[in-house]
Amino acid sequence: MPHLYFVFLDGVGLGTADPAVNPLARLHLPAFERLAGGQRWTARAETVATPSLVFRPLDATLGVEGLPQSGTGQATLFTGINCARVAGRHYGPYPHSRTKPVLARHNLFRRLTRLGLPYDEPAAFVNAYPPRFFETAEKRGRWTVTTRCCLDAGLRIRTLDDVLHARALTADLTGITWRTVLGHDVPPLSEAGAGRRLAHLGRQHALVLFEYFLTDKAGHRQNPDEAAAVLQALDRFLSGLLATFDPSQDLLLLTSDHGNLEDLSTRTHTRHPVPLVACGHGAGRFAALHSIEEVTPAVVEAVAAAHAAAG
Template identity: 50%
Template sequence: MQRLLFLFLDGVGLAPPSTDNPFSDSGHKTLHHLAHNQDWCRPFVPHSSALHLVRSLDATLGVEGLPQSGTGQASLFTGVNCAEQVGRHFGPFPHSDTHSALDTRNVFRQIQDLQSSSPLPAAFANAFPPQYFDASRRRSTVTTYCCSAASVPLRDISDLREGRALPADLTGTIWREHLNLDISEQSLETAAHTLGSIGQKHVCTLFEYFLTDKVGHRRIDTPPANLLTVLDTFLSALLDVLTPAHDTLLITSDHGNLEDTSHTQHTRNPVPLIVYGWAAPFFADATDLTDVTPSIVRALRSVL
């Protein structure tokens, strides 16, 4: 079976090399390898082969102002220009004007339509702490809204303990130290194996890594360079458990942020698109956020 693993990195854009751009450090070997032997900086030289595609995507969607997560992610996960639909960039939560697209055209729903015989062709690998499920006035993010609309279950602390989900920080440190939850911290290598195992059971698996955006906003006291080292180590271990002939690793983002540490706002920079594995050719014509979900659907339609 052909599979696609979608690693969504929140708030990662492409800026020129500078002392304010943590991606300028070419010491991150796996990030460098995934970008076809270049740093995640502009100019981001495109590359396309049967098993590896690298290019940049426009995140502004033809709308003035700074891109935001609500409309950016809605565009990314539906193929609809939701910023244009709303008339502005909006976030961090989904705008009411995007609910119709999220209800009917989110990537999970579209994959389910391709493989209706499978009860769970798509999965969301993130674990959510008990506090999330207890919240009486909880607001959905774009990803959790998509899960609800497509009846994709959210994974909880039991799934995390049993190796069926990942915490947002990969290791579980935040769950232990800030949420006071009784879980075992895990290595980045274990986290990679867990995500690979989840991906083996589904046609498409999404994992959302939002610490990149949190650090960009300085809401988490972690040096950006340290975070990129964590991400690099995790990706190195993840590549070890994937087989490009059967697995595709898709990496992209919704807007820029972390690549410019001179401020804490989002940016209008393009975002990276990296496709490593059999589905790479299906993304060859992608130019902006709205091209990602249609490319996923075309790729999976070809093998289902």
């Protein structure tokens, strides 16, 4: 059966090719470049549109003035509805009150469960969260967009126990933050190993989503060394995933909610377009997308078509 791997990169845009401000222009990142047809991820990169590989820019401004934010950007990305317009402005980092009903009814996970796919769990969010996250979120009622999507769709949010039993990934890929900062004795994992784990987990579902937010944090901190370390770790992760998943029947999708990391001259988000990568079986379905608003409808259509073709 076909599987779709959705890797969401927080705060990654296609910016200037100036290596002085854009680490994506400065660094040699083999997996990134492979996913862009041999190009670095900048505004100069040409659009790639083949049956098995698509690389193109997507608008993340949503026709709303101001700088895009995670709350409305992610809600748009994971529903297919322009949540910046619903809220009346860009808003973040948490979901805007006006967009919560939209997430509840139209989020990607709920839409996939309606397809009647032959899985006990058609979709899965494979990020794990430590105990203190749940304590804070439940106390304050402040869930992130992706965890709220899980709650609204009845999907399980993965925990420490899932990390211990190799059923989830930590946000930092290797688990080092869980060990050194949070004090949890989780098994060490290489970045490439995390990519291989994602490939394995994906075989149990029609779609798996992994969220990587350290890119956005590095962009806000404007530290070139931190940005380089984050991108190189992510590149090793993608290399591990690409070496393991089957592009003849599976699809890898990557995109973002807004720009940030691509311009270390500013602490804020940017209005740059964000990258869209589709690699593998059915990638060509994503060649005509122009906005992050179009991603979830295209994902639902791709999953439905792939499973219909597989019988």
